[in-house]
Amino acid sequence: MVENNSYMNLPKIHSISKKILVGALGAFLSFFLLFHASANLLILRHDGGEWYNAFCHFMGTYVIVKVLEIGLFAALLLHAGLAIWLAITNKMARPKGYHKPQRSKTHTGSKLQMWTGILIFACLIMHFTDFYFVKIGWVKGKYMVNTEELMKMKATQPAAVSFAEQRGELSAKGNWIANLTADDKAVLQEAGVEVEPDFYHQAREKFKVLYIVIAYLVFFTVVWFHLRHGFAAIFQTFGLYNYKYSRAIEVLGQIFTWGVCLMFTTVVLLVYFGL
Numbered sequence: 270m271v272e273n274n275s276y277m278n279l280p281k282i283h284s285i286s287k288k289i290l291v292g293a294l295g296a297f298l299s300f301f302l303l304f305h306a307s308a309n310l311l312i313l314r315h316d317g318g319e320w321y322n323a324f325c326h327f328m329g330t331y332v333i334v335k336v337l338e339i340g341l342f343a344a345l346l347l348h349a350g351l352a353i354w355l356a357i358t359n360k361m362a363r364p365k366g367y368h369k370p371q372r373s374k375t376h377t378g379s380k381l382q383m384w385t386g387i388l389i390f391a392c393l394i395m396h397f398t399d400f401y402f403v404k405i406g407w408v409k410g411k412y413m414v415n416t417e418e419l420m421k422m423k424a425t426q427p428a429a430v431s432f433a434e435q436r437g438e439l440s441a442k443g444n445w446i447a448n449l450t451a452d453d454k455a456v457l458q459e460a461g462v463e464v465e466p467d468f469y470h471q472a473r474e475k476f477k478v479l480y481i482v483i484a485y486l487v488f489f490t491v492v493w494f495h496l497r498h499g500f501a502a503i504f505q506t507f508g509l510y511n512y513k514y515s516r517a518i519e520v521l522g523q524i525f526t527w528g529v530c531l532m533f534t535t536v537v538l539l540v541y542f543g544l
């Protein structure tokens with residue numbers, strides 16, 4: 270009897286650990302979003318990409334950051350994969366559904382969560398095409414070179430150095446020659462110059478186009494809905510959402526969700542309006 274009981278409880282235990290993992294990964298991804306949105310504010314500086322590109326260069330240079338990036342992608346896939354698996358196993362455990370239609374807040378929330386999650390994945394394809402795929406060479410974009418590194422080549426490759434100086438734009442403190450095109454990149458790479466993506470000019474160019482701005486505003490709205498429900502759900506999963514703290518969690522959730530989404534939105538809108 271006991272054995273039978275423990276056997277019957279097995280899938281339940283599994284579901285709970287899956288749910289905890291989905292919550293923990295969701296919390297990690299939320300921190301990433303806060304970090305990402307805050308860093309993006311550097312795009313608003315009119316410094317020719319001095320700060321934002323220095324930040325992106327840092328993110329692309331160090332091994333530890335690269336390991337974190339792999340961890341981030343793994344977390345993203347695992348979070349989505351487990352959430353879908355949970356939804357499918359929950360549905361299979363209750364194939365006929367409830368007799369009365371379910372209208373509880375959590376039920377509607379979880380359903381919304383599934384759809385907004387899928388939409389976020391679709392939006393991420395657009396987002397990666399605009400930025401990340403430029404970095405890994407799948408898509409063409411804007412590029413830059415580090416001035417100090419370039420100057421080391423003045424004696425051996427004077428033509429390439431003056432080419433970069435003529436074609437590109439010097440950032441505020443002169444650390445980067447940026448706003449180079451894919452054709453410029455090809456010429457410079459031919460001469461052995463190390464070229465990297467210039468996400469500052471890339472973002473400033475993209476967010477000048479109305480349909481891209483609208484697509485990103487839709488993206489942020491979907492993120493808003495996903496975070497709005499996800500924030501409280503994380504606390505619920507860890508058993509911290511009770512009558513004593515529910516109000517505080519609600520307020521914190523509002524601040525976090527609006528804060529992150531407004532930071533993303535501010536960048537896109539201010540760039541669009543040329544501010």
Ligand code: HEM
Nearest residue numbers: 305309325328329338396400401404468472492533536537
């Ligand atoms: C104004 C809005 C945004 C801008 C300007 C922006 C910019 C960027 C840039 C430049 C990169 C490449 C960074 C690099 O690889 O060095 C990137 C990567 C990424 N972004 Fe965004 N992003 C925005 C919004 C978002 C949103 C709303 C999400 C998620 C919901 C998101 C998720 C990601 C992820 C997962 C990566 C890949 C990881 C990485 O390379 O760090 N981004 N973004």
